[in-house]
Amino acid sequence: MIKLRKGTQNDLVEMQTLFLDTIHIVCKNDYSEKQREVWSSSVENKARWHSIFENQIVLIAEINTKIVGFITLENHNYIDFLYVHHNFQRKGIASELLVKIEKIALKNNQNQLFADVSITAKSFFISHGFDVVNSQKVIRKNVELTNFKISKNLF
Incomplete structure (x- = not known):
């Protein structure tokens, strides 16, 4: 069973891994x-x-005390991180995290959510009602990465 909880600094190493x-x-x-x-x-x-941990809402998904996913929300409307452990993909974990974050955003009077997502994550977000605003080319250390600016109206 998946348990969602607030993330703390103690989760940092496991989140980074x-x-x-x-x-x-x-x-x-x-x-x-x-x-x-x-x-x-x-x-x-x-x-x-x-x-x-100071500037964002951090939610952790756990199964038997093992972190299997996490999501962060900045400014109550920007999804900064959403990652699920490779052994726990396609088990509804990202969906549970996203639904919870959407509820938090609504509770904080937000009418839209935004994110910059990878090629890999794009289809997940589209299946959850997000629209692609545009494709982006990001240069990091002289290497080009493609990602997508997305948004979702919450009501």
Whole structure:
């Protein structure tokens, strides 16, 4: 059974491991090894990772005390992170996290949600009512990554 709870700094290492593994395993069909290396190198930005617990809502999905997914919400309307463990894909975990975040956004009087999502995640978000605003080319360490700006009207 999936348990959702608020994330804390104590979850950071496990979240980062899940982040890295998801990028390298789940996204390998959509991004080259070099692209995945550059994308995953953002884990080295310690200040950014520590700040998510101060500046964002962090929800953790657990099964038997193991973190199997997480989502973060910035400014009550921007999904910054949504990652699910590679061994727990397509089990409804991301959907549960997203539904909970949508409820939190609505409770905070938000009428839209936004995110910048990977090629890999795009179809998931579209299936949950998000629209693609535009395709984006992001340059990190001289490597081009494609992602998508998406939005969803909540009411």
